[in-house]
Amino acid sequence: MAPILLWLIMFLCLMISVVKYLMGLILRISFPSAKIRKDYTWQPTVSVLLPCYNEGRIVYHSIESISKSNYPSGSFEVIAQDDCSVDSSYEWMLKAQRDFTNIPIRVGRNDFNCGKARTVCNALQHSRAEIIISIDSDCIFHPDAIRELTACFAEPRIGSVGGRVGVSNPNDNVITAIQTIVYYAAFELYKIPENWTRSVCCISGCLFAIRRTLLLELEPILRARHWFGIPVNQGEDRFLTHLTLMRGYNTYINNDALCWTAVPTRLSVLFNQQLRWRSSILRDLFYTLRTLPQHVFKLHPNTIFTMILTPLGAVIALLMVITMLVTNPLAWAGPKTLVVYLGLAAVFSWAIKKYSVRETIRHPLAFGAYIAWSLVSSLFITPLALLTFDSGDWGTRAKKRQEAPLGPVQS
Amino acid sequence: MDPSKVDAEPEPEKPGSPLQSILYKSTLALYRVFALLTLYAVLVGIFCYAFVMGFYAINGSWAAPVILSASDEKSLDFMQKLVLSRQSIEDLKVDIIRQQTTLAEMDKYRASLLKLDSQLQSAIARERDHDQLSGPQLAALDAQKQADNRKTQELLTQIHQLEAEIESDQTAGLITKGDAAAQLAALNHAETDYTDSRIADVMLTDSILDKTTIGTKSLEVIEKQAELRSDIAQLDVTLSVAEKQLAEDNRQVQRLHDAIAIAKQSPYYLNANGDKRLYFAFVPYDNQASATVGAPIYDCYLNMALCRKVGVVKQVFLGEQVINHPIFKNQVRGLTILMDLSHPESAKSQTVFLGRKPLLF
Numbered sequence: 001m002a003p004i005l006l007w008l009i010m011f012l013c014l015m016i017s018v019v020k021y022l023m024g025l026i027l028r029i030s031f032p033s034a035k036i037r038k039d040y041t042w043q044p045t046v047s048v049l050l051p052c053y054n055e056g057r058i059v060y061h062s063i064e065s066i067s068k069s070n071y072p073s074g075s076f077e078v079i080a081q082d083d084c085s086v087d088s089s090y091e092w093m094l095k096a097q098r099d100f101t102n103i104p105i106r107v108g109r110n111d112f113n114c115g116k117a118r119t120v121c122n123a124l125q126h127s128r129a130e131i132i133i134s135i136d137s138d139c140i141f142h143p144d145a146i147r148e149l150t151a152c153f154a155e156p157r158i159g160s161v162g163g164r165v166g167v168s169n170p171n172d173n174v175i176t177a178i179q180t181i182v183y184y185a186a187f188e189l190y191k192i193p194e195n196w197t198r199s200v201c202c203i204s205g206c207l208f209a210i211r212r213t214l215l216l217e218l219e220p221i222l223r224a225r226h227w228f229g230i231p232v233n234q235g236e237d238r239f240l241t242h243l244t245l246m247r248g249y250n251t252y253i254n255n256d257a258l259c260w261t262a263v264p265t266r267l268s269v270l271f272n273q274q275l276r277w278r279s280s281i282l283r284d285l286f287y288t289l290r291t292l293p294q295h296v297f298k299l300h301p302n303t304i305f306t307m308i309l310t311p312l313g314a315v316i317a318l319l320m321v322i323t324m325l326v327t328n329p330l331a332w333a334g335p336k337t338l339v340v341y342l343g344l345a346a347v348f349s350w351a352i353k354k355y356s357v358r359e360t361i362r363h364p365l366a367f368g369a370y371i372a373w374s375l376v377s378s379l380f381i382t383p384l385a386l387l388t389f390d391s392g393d394w395g396t397r398a399k400k401r402q403e404a405p406l407g408p409v410q411s
Numbered sequence: 412m413d414p415s416k417v418d419a420e421p422e423p424e425k426p427g428s429p430l431q432s433i434l435y436k437s438t439l440a441l442y443r444v445f446a447l448l449t450l451y452a453v454l455v456g457i458f459c460y461a462f463v464m465g466f467y468a469i470n471g472s473w474a475a476p477v478i479l480s481a482s483d484e485k486s487l488d489f490m491q492k493l494v495l496s497r498q499s500i501e502d503l504k505v506d507i508i509r510q511q512t513t514l515a516e517m518d519k520y521r522a523s524l525l526k527l528d529s530q531l532q533s534a535i536a537r538e539r540d541h542d543q544l545s546g547p548q549l550a551a552l553d554a555q556k557q558a559d560n561r562k563t564q565e566l567l568t569q570i571h572q573l574e575a576e577i578e579s580d581q582t583a584g585l586i587t588k589g590d591a592a593a594q595l596a597a598l599n600h601a602e603t604d605y606t607d608s609r610i611a612d613v614m615l616t617d618s619i620l621d622k623t624t625i626g627t628k629s630l631e632v633i634e635k636q637a638e639l640r641s642d643i644a645q646l647d648v649t650l651s652v653a654e655k656q657l658a659e660d661n662r663q664v665q666r667l668h669d670a671i672a673i674a675k676q677s678p679y680y681l682n683a684n685g686d687k688r689l690y691f692a693f694v695p696y697d698n699q700a701s702a703t704v705g706a707p708i709y710d711c712y713l714n715m716a717l718c719r720k721v722g723v724v725k726q727v728f729l730g731e732q733v734i735n736h737p738i739f740k741n742q743v744r745g746l747t748i749l750m751d752l753s754h755p756e757s758a759k760s761q762t763v764f765l766g767r768k769p770l771l772f
Binding site: 384387 | 432436443445460464738739741
């Protein structure tokens with residue numbers, strides 16, 4: 001009975017993934033209603049919150065990109081908050097404050113290191129704007145990003161809006177090429193059905209816009225979030241999105257609001273990033289299961305399925321990979337899987353080349369290596385995430401980076 | 412103080428009551444112990460798994476014991492085929508005997524036909540010789556006969572004149588009526604003789620014709636002779652085919668006997684017919700060098716360590732077998748060995764090692 005149940009869940013998980021990708025494709029092509037009605041004339045005040053930890057010089061470029069936004073300069077500000085970086089990040093932030101005087105830039109620093117979620121909350125204290133845009137400190141804004149994000153809030157039920165996160169270093173190596181395809185598929189297909197029902201389950205923290213009133217409502221919950229007394233600092237984006245939906249608001253990803261991020265180039269960094277993400281996914285699963293009745297009454301079925309089956313898929317995948325390695329260890333090495341992955345790589349790299357030239361991948365065949373990564377991801381990251389709920393740090397930026405001298409900026 | 416610095420955030424919310432605090436702390440402690448143990452177990456498991464994979468990728472002496480029961484599907488299938496082969500041999504033997512009998516009959520018939528042909532040939536020759544001798548003689552006699560007949564015909568012409576004289580003598584009363592009748596009867600007799608003589612001449616002419624030319628009678632004989640020879644030729648063909656068939660059947664029987672002899676060396680035959688339990692093992696071709704008769708067999712804990720000798724290789728069967736690799740689960744080709752096990756429970760092990768201990772302990 002148990003194996004049948006396991007297979008059934010796995011099948012459902014796979015089904016929902018496949019169906020979502022297919023639906024994404026269909027909706028993109030045939031259903032204009034999947035796209036939100038945007039109103040560019042409504043230009044609310046905006047605070048761009050920039051929590052930062054050990055980001056070094058990149059934070060300067062990030063603020064620079066925001067300063068070049070084509071949103072009315074009097075209507076937005078930057079609030080950069082340093083979480084006690086051990087490198088020169090804070091100095092770079094101050095330098096940006098001095099250099100980019102065309103927009104108000106407020107720079108702050110926490111008294112002690114407290115994680116991204118609380119750093120966002122601290123930055124929020126200084127905002128009086130209508131819309132809050134929280135970003136990652138390594139994000140490079142597209143000039144239209146703020147305009148595109150705020151235009152979506154014309155629909156009064158929209159609580160949070162996300163942007164499309166593009167990869168700025170697709171051709172650094174195999175790892176970045178793979179991530180480029182994964183990012184593209186996620187934003188351009190996987191999240192489209194969620195957009196259709198205005199119930200995106202996770203808006204990326206790279207570019208996360210939310211009504212300030214709503215964020216103020218949620219701030220105490222975000223601050224008080226803990227796991228058996230240990231503050232939870234990870235996955236605030238997913239958690240905030242989840243809470244937005246639970247408050248009866250809609251969520252949406254506007255793929256026209258672009259920002260660029262450099263994805264990890266080393267396996268160890270990627271592993272840590274994925275571990276953080278997996279951890280937040282699993283936490284979210286437990287939260288969903290704990291409050292399932294409320295979900296059933298408040299959320300769209302598509303949302304509930306996504307919230308349960310996506311993380312459950314990770315757990316089942318772990319069991320499946322273990323079973324596979326025990327019963328048929330070389331099954332993953334067969335040519336069929338490789339052909340499927342290379343086929344997907346061919347299709348997506350073509351689409352990327354056509355629709356997102358900046359992310360064009362020079363060697364799409366590198367995606368074949370994703371088979372090995374899938375194994376690692378299923379086999380190691382899921383159990384490690386399950387067994388390290390008591391830890392919390394800034395993930396990819398937890399370790400001290402090489403000090404960047406505060407000198408002339410090279411763009 | 413930096414004017415841009417924000418107020419310090421409040422400390423993370425602490426659990427409300429002391430009881431809750433204790434509950435949280437104990438739950439965390441348990442979780443951490445569990446996580447630590449599990450992670451180490453996972454690490455050890457991964458290391459062991461990787462080691463086992465690497466070990467079996469390079470080891471060249473492992474064999475996978477195979478337990479064959481009497482009701483093993485392959486054994487049963489094998490026995491069924493063996494029975495069918497034997498049945499085929501029996502059927503072929505019956506066919507061979509029947510063919511041999513038929514061949515013998517056909518040989519006899521052929522011999523009688525040949526004899527008849529020979530006799531016919533002799534008779535024809537003899538008759539021809541006789542005709543060559545008697546033909547000219549008859550021709551001379553025929554000429555003589557014809558001359559005699561011509562003379563007789565002349566006499567008969569004179570006799571016809573006598574008949575008129577007899578009638579006139581009777582009318583004149585020179586002779587009695589009885590004498591006249593007797594004389595006329597004598598004349599009639601002479602005419603009848605003449606007719607017979609002519610008939611004999613004609614018959615003689617026919618006989619001469621028969622003896623001196625090829626007539627229909629001779630043709631009939633020749634036809635009979637041709638038919639006889641045709642029959643013999645056809646019989647020769649039939650005999651040749653039958654002999655070839657017989658030879659082929661004999662070869663088929665021999666082949667089946669050979670196949671059965673080889674099959675009797677198969678582990679499945681031995682398994683199905685043996686009166687005691689036999690222990691087999693699959694050896695991949697890569698490890699064939701280790702599979703020699705008399706090589707010691709080791710059974711190990713965890714499939715590789717703390718090995719002990721459990722028997723020797725008794726027989727190597729060269730027939731190819733394909734099984735799933737006991738560790739990698741992919742299909743591998745190899746052969747089967749018969750093990751003489753002093754520890755029969757080792758037949759249930761996932762793998763055993765031939766020749767030497769895999770890790771020297």
